Amino acid sequence: MLNSRIILLVEDNSDDATLTMRALKKNNVANEVIVAEDGAQALEYLFGAGAAGRVAPEVVLLDLKLPKVDGLEVLRQIRADERTKCLPVVILTSSSEERDMVEGYRLGANSYVRKPVEFVEFSHAVGQLGLYWLLLNQVPPKRA
């Protein structure tokens, strides 16, 4: 049941994507992770042709600096669409710039987490996110 809940990881850096998935595994979060390598891919997964047949993610881990469509724009479109209006979105980024944080929250991000360089901290942060958003957090039942 738990494993049917998937994570959408929007990350253009394959090192970061690999490390994030390793961190999730290390923290016993065995859920499937769909990786979108840029903002356009993320939007395609959520809203593109056949989106209705795909499993909606439980949480989106969203990087900000992305090719094609940047993270804040992805977030804006997620919040603008009735289907994904309430979808939890966690900004997971290198930036600790205040304006990114302010803009992220203003657009309706549920959390803002800065990726630590140190892997133990990084792993801890990602593990906490996985546990919180996939286990602890309660969401209303999905429409059929």
Add this chain to the structure above:
Amino acid sequence: MSFHRSPDPAAPPAISVEDYAKATRNIPEDFAGEKAELEATQRAVVNILEDFTAEKAHLEEAQRAALNILEDFTADRAWFEDAQRAMLNILDDFGQERVRVEAANRDLSEAFESLRQAKEAVEAANRELDAFAYSVAHDLRAPLRAMDGFSMALLEDCREKLDGDASEYLMRIRAASQRMAQLIDDLLQLSRVTRGEMRRSTVDLSGAARAIAQELRESQPTRRAEFIIEDDLVAEGDVSLLQQVLRNLLENAWKFTAKHPAARIEFGATERDGVRAFFVRDDGAGFDMAYADKLFGVFQRLHSAGDFQGTGIGLATVQRIVHRHGGRVWAEGAPERGATFYFALAQAPRARVVQQGREDRC
């Protein structure tokens, strides 16, 4: 008379005596008519003369009046000429003044123009710096995360295949990536200090210092350290920037007293050359005054990384913040006898404390 001469054959027919007598009788009659006419004319002339006399009297009166006016006018004219001269002088002065004002205006417009250009250049430079810092924040940290993360993965997943040296090298790679990440963070902090908008208000320095001291004590609860913080110290300035100053100075004091069995760290205010200065004093490792000028330079360190951790950016940040507040920083110290860092802020007149271009943030 011609009619007494002998008859001229070419002359008209001679007039008869009767005709002549008749004519002579008519003369007085004609003359009487003539006379009446003459008298009428004379009367008319007399009338005219009488009218003229009256007219003349009028005219003379008018002339006298005119003369009076002219006399008055002469006096007036003198006055008027004086006034005119004065006016011309004024106009002259005004003309010169105007030339001066116009020149001053031109100077002013030129100054404004160059100011505007300078402002634009600064804004452009700031935008570039902003983009650069943004890129640094995002892009430079990612490879470091990979270096640290995959070194860690090797240590965890392949431990049995790695000998002692290999593990040690991987640890060094990790330490170096983390140190570089710290350098990047500190550099970002330094650049943020000059980039952000200044939002002035009255800042409770004593309160901020107490909060930071509390955090430091909690970070190493076993250390014996005494904080002595003067009450009610306030300053005009940007809250977060001034808090940063206190944080960097107090953290420094905390760090450089770590090797002494007990530490005493003070925050207070004093007067130097008639200027109010705040200070953070410690009784830690101190420094040689010969190197005092290097203290505030970026990446300048007076202690080896082995003795005290640090990137050499903290004091440079302090100096930048204080300079942005129109003030200055200086330090006094002696090796193993502690250090005192002073900062004085410009006494900004209240009127200038207008919050300009303040951003609304949620």
